[in-house]
Amino acid sequence: MEETKESFTFKGVAERLTLGVTRILENMPGVVDVRLVEREPAEKRSLLSWEQKNTCILPEDLRDFYLTTDGLALTWSVKLDNECVPLGSMMIHSVARLCPLLQPVSLFSLPNAPSLADLDWEEDDTQSGTRNAAAPPHFDSRSRIFEMDSCGGNGKVCLVYKNCAPGVVAQRSDIWFLDRSLCWHLLTATFTSYYRLMITHLGLPEWQYAFTPYGLSPQAKQWASLYQPLTFSSEPNFADPAGDSHLNKLDPTKAFKGKAKTPVLKKKQSPQCSLGSAAKSQGGAGRHGGGRR
Template sequence: MGFVVDKVSEDSFYENLLLGLSKVLERSPCVSKVTLKRIPGVRQADIRAWEHNNGVILPEDLRSFYSSCNGFLLTYEFSYDYKTTNEEERDYRTGIIQVNAINDVIRVYGYETKNNANVEHCGKRHSLTLSRESKVFELANVDENAKVVLVYPTTYSIPNIWFYWGQMSFSFLAEDFTTYFRMTVAHLGIPYWQYAFSKENLPETSREMFTIIAPGILAEDRNLVERHKYDLDNVNKIDPNIFSPSQGGSQGTNLERNVNVRSTENKTKERIKSKSVPKKGTSAKNRKH
């Protein structure tokens, strides 16, 4: 059965999924016409049919995502000339966050293959070798020369998210779909941001957009995927559970409950810590050891 929610919980679902991105974009005078297309999820039978036709199993977070919404599309217009009243004189650029509908997650060909598939990790670098058994599927189109792809090195391996660009070149983006979606939200859907993770240069127009509406992000690109670099408890995260159909309540209710629990735990730790600190004016002689 598909993902069905009432209007309030649907609003809550998208708000939590986007981590408040729409409000961030709307605060910039250079951004206008922020549009979110709401797409109902698909049935589990449709997901199983896709898996059967393609001979692979989708990872759990991506299965849950398609159960909640069959693809994703958020767009907005960016322009330096926001004060210009003449619409025809404005030079627009389109920001976009997109995930293909499940039937548009089609297989990609044309890459080099060898006898054995392998993913090598060497510090910050990842290298990918594919074989005839490997399968690559398009999750989103970046431009005529590049795509975001779901890569199965072998039929039964857990897939990762890669940037497929140029002449058969792959650049690693994320271990899983949830992390990739968090990355695209963090980059505000600025066009071609994926090139920042490749050997190609980020287009100058995209770099200018980062400078204006997302200053500092480019300097922190790698930290978005190298989790050991920062404290996960102090950053916004996408909980994979929000992709799942609600059970006995709205999506927002479950997330709010988690936030309240964490808040209560933090307050308890603060009270314990305050009790362990000697009161002001107590001498060292009067304290027991």
């Protein structure tokens, strides 16, 4: 009885935590194996330890999230040819795995080996006097970057603190996406907005690329048009300048039904007209018959 009560309680928490997306996924055609990993809330001392170690203050909404559950792991699959294929993934690292993207240089690395910091050739923002909020983060000490989701190897979603100074506690943060070409793209200004985006996109593959100038890959577009038809659009936008016009243009009523025959309307004739036409036909037959004689 106690186990049943605990499972019922966790189910209610999971519904509120995922905004009911688990139930939505379970009712979708072809979706199987919806899994939500149960996690205990993070301890306050672990959050304080993280802040002291990294000289950063966690955003209030992210702190509340960790005090509810220490990370998120929700996955779902689809059934193709009697085989379960993993598809959706909604991941947020635990506090222990919220590690800096730029790890310290190892003693065993080559002395002249290039690093990500070598990509930052621009001038310091504080010296140049530019503090643009949409300016991309830096790979050096000017930014403090922490990986929240590895995105299955398609990129990284990161919690980013910009305009940092050595020894000064960083407080303001944004959520950025680092693609596979090491280019930055701003997703949201708050963790709550990012969380809603992730839930809305159902954790579909490469959904973060919808907020980049080059957009989704053709395969990701097909998955999005199948499982996210209300929010996915193939019309040209900032994320899809090409605008593949062949997607979402299929009309099932025309493609999966036989060709409809156009009915031919016949005009009604009056009795006199019909008798006259019959007489003409008989007279014509008599004339043709006389000719044959």
